[in-house]
Amino acid sequence: MNDSALRDQVHPTRFRDLAVTVDFHCNSACTFCIVQEGMNNYRGVPFERFAAIADENLRSHKYDRVIFTGGEVTLEESLFQFVTYARNSGGFRHVRLQTNGRKLADPAFTRRLVDAGIDEFFVSIHGDTAELHDQITQRPGSFDELVRGLENLSAHPVRRMTNTVVHRTNVKAFEGIVEVAQSHGVIEMEFWNYLPMEDHDDEANLIAPLTNGLPSLLGALDRCAEFGIRSVTKYVPQCMLGAHGDTLDNSQPDTIIVETFWDEFPRFACLYEAECEHSEECLGLSHDYVRKFGWEETTLTPVPRTRPWTPRDVGVQGRPDESPAETAQAPGGHPAWEALLEGLPGDAGRMIRVQLSRNEARFSLEFGEGASLDLVLASRDEDAPALLRTTSFNVFYSQVNGSYEPPHLERLLREVCDRIEARDDGSLSLDSRKGLVQLKRERNERPQVV
Amino acid sequence: MSEAATQSVVARPLVPTTEEDRYFDYCLQPYDPVRDPRGKLRSECLLWNSLDVVGAPPSLDAALRSVQATAGRDMTVFGIKHHAGRLWWELYFYDRLKEDSAVQADSIIESVSPWFSFAAQPRETVPYFMFSFDLFPDTAEGGEVDVVNLYLPYYEVQGGRSYKLSAAGLEMDNVYRFLHPKTEVREMLHEIHQSVFVDFSRVSLSQVLLPELIDCNRVCVAKKRFADAIYYSGIDVGQLLYFFRKFEYPEAIQSFVMEHRSEFEHLRFDVGIDYSMRPDGSVEMVKSGYYGTI
Numbered sequence: 236m237n238d239s240a241l242r243d244q245v246h247p248t249r250f251r252d253l254a255v256t257v258d259f260h261c262n263s264a265c266t267f268c269i270v271q272e273g274m275n276n277y278r279g280v281p282f283e284r285f286a287a288i289a290d291e292n293l294r295s296h297k298y299d300r301v302i303f304t305g306g307e308v309t310l311e312e313s314l315f316q317f318v319t320y321a322r323n324s325g326g327f328r329h330v331r332l333q334t335n336g337r338k339l340a341d342p343a344f345t346r347r348l349v350d351a352g353i354d355e356f357f358v359s360i361h362g363d364t365a366e367l368h369d370q371i372t373q374r375p376g377s378f379d380e381l382v383r384g385l386e387n388l389s390a391h392p393v394r395r396m397t398n399t400v401v402h403r404t405n406v407k408a409f410e411g412i413v414e415v416a417q418s419h420g421v422i423e424m425e426f427w428n429y430l431p432m433e434d435h436d437d438e439a440n441l442i443a444p445l446t447n448g449l450p451s452l453l454g455a456l457d458r459c460a461e462f463g464i465r466s467v468t469k470y471v472p473q474c475m476l477g478a479h480g481d482t483l484d485n486s487q488p489d490t491i492i493v494e495t496f497w498d499e500f501p502r503f504a505c506l507y508e509a510e511c512e513h514s515e516e517c518l519g520l521s522h523d524y525v526r527k528f529g530w531e532e533t534t535l536t537p538v539p540r541t542r543p544w545t546p547r548d549v550g551v552q553g554r555p556d557e558s559p560a561e562t563a564q565a566p567g568g569h570p571a572w573e574a575l576l577e578g579l580p581g582d583a584g585r586m587i588r589v590q591l592s593r594n595e596a597r598f599s600l601e602f603g604e605g606a607s608l609d610l611v612l613a614s615r616d617e618d619a620p621a622l623l624r625t626t627s628f629n630v631f632y633s634q635v636n637g638s639y640e641p642p643h644l645e646r647l648l649r650e651v652c653d654r655i656e657a658r659d660d661g662s663l664s665l666d667s668r669k670g671l672v673q674l675k676r677e678r679n680e681r682p683q684v685v
Numbered sequence: 686m687s688e689a690a691t692q693s694v695v696a697r698p699l700v701p702t703t704e705e706d707r708y709f710d711y712c713l714q715p716y717d718p719v720r721d722p723r724g725k726l727r728s729e730c731l732l733w734n735s736l737d738v739v740g741a742p743p744s745l746d747a748a749l750r751s752v753q754a755t756a757g758r759d760m761t762v763f764g765i766k767h768h769a770g771r772l773w774w775e776l777y778f779y780d781r782l783k784e785d786s787a788v789q790a791d792s793i794i795e796s797v798s799p800w801f802s803f804a805a806q807p808r809e810t811v812p813y814f815m816f817s818f819d820l821f822p823d824t825a826e827g828g829e830v831d832v833v834n835l836y837l838p839y840y841e842v843q844g845g846r847s848y849k850l851s852a853a854g855l856e857m858d859n860v861y862r863f864l865h866p867k868t869e870v871r872e873m874l875h876e877i878h879q880s881v882f883v884d885f886s887r888v889s890l891s892q893v894l895l896p897e898l899i900d901c902n903r904v905c906v907a908k909k910r911f912a913d914a915i916y917y918s919g920i921d922v923g924q925l926l927y928f929f930r931k932f933e934y935p936e937a938i939q940s941f942v943m944e945h946r947s948e949f950e951h952l953r954f955d956v957g958i959d960y961s962m963r964p965d966g967s968v969e970m971v972k973s974g975y976y977g978t979i
């Protein structure tokens with residue numbers, strides 16, 4: 236799966252963030268890590284590529300925030316080059332660091348990061364005690380380091396935020412984690428449901444079943460509300476969040492990372508997508524979840540829709556650094572046929588699509604204030620009625636809908652007929668048997684594939 | 686796989702798209718290609734690849750070419766069927782509106798007569814909108830097709846029932862219904878749950894209704910004589926590759942599609958799975974198939 240396919244599945248409205256993966260080393264070994272395997276073979280984004288995107292952003296103002304992540308990027312000296320460039324470019328309002336927080340235990344290092352321009356620290360905390368957190372990161376002492384890091388940050392005018400990966404090992408700890416965060420000045424807490432990235436069969440037994448993980452997550456969200464901590468949840472079915480449904484935010488930053496990352500990124504589905512009011516924001520359940528625990532068809536409770544449902548767009552999306560020319564509308568599925576009507580003046584009408592069926596090419600056209608018609612090309616036939624006969628086709632129209640002024644319809648038909656007449660040089664055909672020769676009726680001949 | 690087959694996998698030229706290609710699903714309903722099809726491959730490449738993988742004799746190629754020339758390009762739906770490492774094919778012909786006599790059974794039967802014969806031929810006054818028959822690797826070596834399947838529509842509801850026609854006569858075979866996997870989810874779940882083969886107090890729905898395939902244009906729920914089946918239509922090449930892995934298609938089929946993945950990205954595919962339940966409560970995948978047009 237590629238980035239665009241993923242984006243079809245996430246909240247469509249918030250892509251003001253850009254995430255940049257600087258490198259893929261780490262000093263922890265979180266049991267659930269999304270880039271565990273990637274750690275050995277992914278490469279970070281070259282500085283020049285980032286610099287080009289930052290420069291472009293200065294013009295486009297596409298992104299408000301840049302997020303540096305990895306790996307554990309505090310281990311990488313080049314991080315400072317990225318942060319300094321991001322800050323000096325003036326194009327980003329916020330420069331965020333995603334970190335396990337361990338290096339922040341060193342106050343001088345923390346000061347260096349702040350001085351370089353980081354104003355948001357997004358620190359992973361997965362347990363409420365050193366014992367649990369260190370068991371998850373598989374690094375003794377990591378909890379104490381991150382807590383010291385949060386303390387060190389209190390000396391600076393920066394936003395302290397946390398992230399907790401919701402998985403089977405820590406389902407009892409969420410409320411405790413909120414307590415720890417609150418006592419260290421955290422203003423925003425995120426809870427990301429575990430994404431099975433490399434272990435699609437969940438051999439490590441990390442996916443938390445809804446009925447087990449959700450009640451304690453709700454308790455933690457209650458605590459956040461009490462403390463005035465803003466909370467965000469990701470990859471959790473919205474209908475399971477009860478009064479905290481508005482914490483769900485599945486938006487993803489535009490992410491510059493090796494393309495293959497998205498091949499493994501989990502996909503989601505919900506049986507009730509078309510019925511549920513929340514399906515634009517909610518992803519439902521990961522396929523891996525469904526394989527292991529089922530569709531939860533009796534647990535999930537869709538909220539009846541008040542608006543019509545449309546399937547997710549499966550269009551091709553751009554990359555963060557693509558040029559405007561690349562973004563220009565991609566051709567449709569029948570380019571040679573679409574070309575017959577190319578250059579139709581916008582005020583005459585607009586082609587929506589072409590569809591080829593057994594014996595006709597059907598162009599759906601819109602014109603005027605919401606009127607539409609189908610322009611149909613069939614194989615040329617002197618005996619059939621037609622608006623126009625060209626070298627290969629009979630042209631006629633049908634399915635006129637909506638209200639319009641007759642001259643407007645006439646104009647559209649004139650424009651399309653002129654084009655088809657001029658452009659039909661006989662090379663396009665609707666004859667499905669064209670060029671297919673009936674073989675000599677002999678067995679055992681292997682014909683050449685044409 | 687025979688040595689000859691291995692050689693032909695290399696030797697056979699691929700069939701590129703043309704500007705006049707039409708794109709149909711397995712019900713011969715047109716769809717819009719997912720991407721610009723220029724420079725990509727036609728779905729018939731899947732069929733030729735499967736012939737090579739099986740090591741089918743050239744006579745089968747020739748018979749299929751003859752069918753294509755008779756019915757017209759893109760007018761024949763093929764299914765590549767798979768069970769326990771064995772592959773065979775089914776060809777489907779649609780002429781809902783009786784527009785084209787060349788795709789009626791008698792003309793198709795005539796077109797393959799140099800290679801194989803039919804034990805029974807349908808009466809054209811039967812109001813079928815589609816007929817199909819199976820082909821095996823050696824059918825075109827002078828074999829006989831002993832069963833022709835006839836499909837009759839419902840009134841307004843999308844779906845139908847099928848009958849087997851053989852020398853012994855006609856026999857009811859299965860019923861099926863097309864549904865949108867999202868907007869008709871309640872109907873779909875109802876149809877799936879109405880099973881005499883699978884006990885859903887023991888089997889999770891997710892074992893038969895696969896999350897990886899549910900993002901599709903339409904599902905078809907079929908009730909057959911010895912199994913239930915679900916078809917997913919309009920899936921993309923990534924989902925097709927998942928399907929191959931899940932149902933353990935021959936490596937040579939998987940690697941062919943993997944290697945040409947980007948040249949199949951403009952297409953939509955259809956797949957179907959017949960399933961039942963074993964006495965121990967595990968789900969048995971009886972057979973599966975994937976579809977395209979030639």
Ligand SMILES: C[S@@+](CC[C@H](N)C(=O)[O-])C[C@H]1O[C@@H](n2cnc3c(N)ncnc32)[C@H](O)[C@@H]1O
Pocket residue numbers: 261267268269270304305306307308333334335357358359398399400427428429430431432
């Ligand atoms: C890959 S980490 C890199 C940053 C840093 N090393 C850290 O631990 O926070 C980026 C973010 O992804 C989260 N994360 C890691 N693996 C995850 C998974 N399998 N599912 C959901 N979130 C995950 C982490 O908690 C962290 O907030």
